[in-house]
Amino acid sequence: MLSMLRDSIKGRLIAILLLSSIVPLALLGGLSYYSFHSFMENKLKSGINENLKKELTSLDNILKNLNFASQQLALDKTITSRIQEYLTTDDQIRKTDILLSVLDRMSLINYTSPFAGVIALVDEKEKRPFIQSYPIIDKIDMFDNPLLLEANGVSYFAPHPSTDKYNNDHTQVFSLARKVNDYGTKTSFYVYTESNFNTLKRLFENVQYGEPVKHLLLNADNQIVYSEDLARFPLHAKFKTEDKSVKDLRFIAESDQGWKLAVVMKGDAFQKELNSWLGKFVTVGLFTLMLSLLLAYICWRTIYRPLNVFRREIEWVGDNPSYRPQKWLRLREFDEVLGRFYAMKERVFDLLKEIERREKARSNVEVEKLKHQINPHFIHNTLNTVQVIAKMNKQNEIVKLITHFTRILHYNLGKEGTHVRVREEVDNINDYIALQSIRYSHQFEVAMKVDPSTVDVMIPRFVLQPLVENAIYHGFRNRNGTVSVSIEPLPEGGITMCVSDNGEGMPEERLQSLLEEKGPESRSVGMGIGLSFVHRLIQAYYGPSSGLRIESRLGIGTSITIVIRTGKGGEQP
The missing domain is CATH 3.30.450.20 (PAS domain)
Known part of the structure; x- marks a missing residue:
């Protein structure tokens, strides 16, 4: 008792x-x-x-x-x-x-x-x-x-x-x-x-x-x-x-x-x-x-009814997270708490949907990545290059070419995991540039500027190479040029990776199509990984505040920046 x-x-x-x-x-x-x-x-x-x-x-x-x-x-x-x-x-x-x-x-x-x-x-x-x-x-x-x-x-x-x-x-x-x-x-x-x-x-x-x-x-x-x-x-x-x-x-x-x-x-x-x-x-x-017993019963009923409503609402959220009409008690204090609960419930549902969407997006990205990890045309072109070089009896070049190509294939297959350090991504870019400089007849320079504090930061594998590839393919179009690559930390947490070229540039309508999955500029070239894939990959791991930012001016050049936020407002993968 x-x-x-x-x-x-x-x-x-x-x-x-x-x-x-x-x-x-x-x-x-x-x-x-x-x-x-x-x-x-x-x-x-x-x-x-x-x-x-x-x-x-x-x-x-x-x-x-x-x-x-x-x-x-x-x-x-x-x-x-x-x-x-x-x-x-x-x-x-x-x-x-x-x-x-x-x-x-x-x-x-x-x-x-x-x-x-x-x-x-x-x-x-x-x-x-x-x-x-x-x-x-x-x-x-x-x-x-x-x-x-x-x-x-x-x-x-x-x-x-x-x-x-x-x-x-x-x-x-x-x-x-x-x-x-x-x-x-x-x-x-x-x-x-x-x-x-x-x-x-x-x-x-x-x-x-x-x-x-x-x-x-x-x-x-x-x-x-x-x-x-x-x-x-x-x-x-x-x-x-x-x-x-x-x-x-x-x-x-x-x-x-x-x-x-x-x-x-x-x-x-x-x-x-x-x-x-x-x-x-x-x-x-x-x-x-x-009278005291009656008032106690009335007070108990006044408190028990809202508590019972809270209990049923919580059980409904736990057992059946779907839409349910809101119930109001017509008691200001309890309705205020209940209103906050409903707002929290909506927020939880939105977060669940967002998590579900991101997980689905990550799955789609991973599947797409597997589908496009190796482009047969790229391998065919590379082999043709090897054949030409072999005919010219430049064996040292062949060895060099094969070496860079093997590293790129190994890095692209990604058997060490989905994320790598910045230094590993930079090494892969150097191999890619060495390989492309042998393949193409026009000359281009790549200037690398990497902040030392960022070399051990973990980033998704193979996100920087598509930006350099885009600069070489679309920026110069068989003419000489310079590609600048800079990697710097963000004050609030995270890094920025910027790839700039002094090529032809592009109009405003083409900028948006680069990030669209089925846009005219999204078709695969080279290694077969498009900018839209990189953009969705970054957002899948780090949220909507991260992703690609593209700026371009006709006749001056294009600048593509990868923003990865891991501090306030960003997410950890």
């Missing part, structure tokens, strides 16, 4: 696209999960702590308001003296006056204190109310209520059922009891003040951030004095700020007097939000992976 992914374009594309999707997705998912978790947790905790502080402040204001209401009765000397008189006098009319006066004060207190509810004066010994703002029960055991705080002679009680006589719903209220002593009459009583029925309902929010919460009130010793969940947090039990056995969230705010307000929540809303986010993230992740 790993090797398939590693060794194929399809596998690598799938791996790259999957990694390019999974890695950023994993990094983004991990970072967003951490950020989301941190944000939700911090937001939840900070929000609940903030709400808790607000509730703590509100509760503290309620207790202060109740304390202030009790102070208006307990610290007012006029009121307290009247209350003491009420407790000690037997005058019913006076008691009634005092009762009305105290009730007026209580009504005023209720009116000016937004949180005050029941206000009662309770006898210390019998715990019975003797003056109250509302009808209440006959006996108040206030100290049986859970004590939240005791400070400066005032006892603050946690929520408990109201003493209202008509409290059928058992509504819970806050309360406090302040003791008032009169050392002159040796009497004492309690100013008992409750919060109104709506105070507790408005104080605590039972749902925060979509999560149900439970409120607890703790005294300075962390004992539970009020609980909204008595099953889990019973009264007077010690409250733990952390409980590893139970998965919940606990928050505590402490007042300046030492009592505390706590909130407990399960955290389901937070976990629900987290699970919802995880579900969405997994959905997006799966969609991204599916």
Whole structure:
């Protein structure tokens, strides 16, 4: 499986696209999960702590308001003296006056204190109310209520059922009891003040951030004095700020007097939000992976199709090198490469055709060379010359003639190979000139100029002799003349061999016929090798940039140059 992914374009594309999707997705998912978790947790905790502080402040204001209401009765000397008189006098009319006066004060207190509810004066010994703002029960055991705080002679009680006589719903209220002593009459009583029925309902929010919460009130010793969940947090039990056995969230705010307000929540809303986010993230992740696989498949198809076209085109070129309609992919980059491939293919086909043509030309040249290596007329004429010389009893000339003739025949037969060095070609030319000077009655001179750097250059056999022969046969026509032969190197590689004469010259139309295979001037003379054969032989071995170049002017002479290029632009045989 790993090797398939590693060794194929399809596998690598799938791996790259999957990694390019999974890695950023994993990094983004991990970072967003951490950020989301941190944000939700911090937001939840900070929000609940903030709400808790607000509730703590509100509760503290309620207790202060109740304390202030009790102070208006307990610290007012006029009121307290009247209350003491009420407790000690037997005058019913006076008691009634005092009762009305105290009730007026209580009504005023209720009116000016937004949180005050029941206000009662309770006898210390019998715990019975003797003056109250509302009808209440006959006996108040206030100290049986859970004590939240005791400070400066005032006892603050946690929520408990109201003493209202008509409290059928058992509504819970806050309360406090302040003791008032009169050392002159040796009497004492309690100013008992409750919060109104709506105070507790408005104080605590039972749902925060979509999560149900439970409120607890703790005294300075962390004992539970009020609980909204008595099953889990019973009264007077010690409250733990952390409980590893139970998965919940606990928050505590402490007042300046030492009592505390706590909130407990399960955290389901937070976990629900987290699970919802995880579900969405997994959905997006799966969609991204599916999209990556789809894109990988599309990319693979986009690349595979051009590669398949390339493969088929290459196989077609290898198996069947013939014409085939071009196929285009309509993808700019691939079409550019494919266009270059088609151009290369055309070039290869052209080269193959050129090679085939040259091989055929070489074969034809070799066959033609074999056909014309020895001209029977030349041998016949030579033998006649030998016969004439023999009659004249010039035996030394006969020996000389036979010697040159034998060398030429041996060189012409070419049994040492198709190519010779320049020096060998020059030696053959010297033999040929010596032979022709004996044969012809007119005099001609041959001037040889060979650059020393060219004597070891390999050239095709028997290409220089036809040029000298052409100069002797066609240039002078039985009159004296001079033939110049020069061989020089080319700067770019190769050599030039030039044969010039100062003979009759020829018109322009005859120049072209010399190089034509079936032209009027191409018929064989002497050794039987024409200029057209030499021209085709040179081009067959060295390419179209090489060959014969002929220049001629009537009455001045003719110059024939063999150009053999073996450097840039030329070819090696």
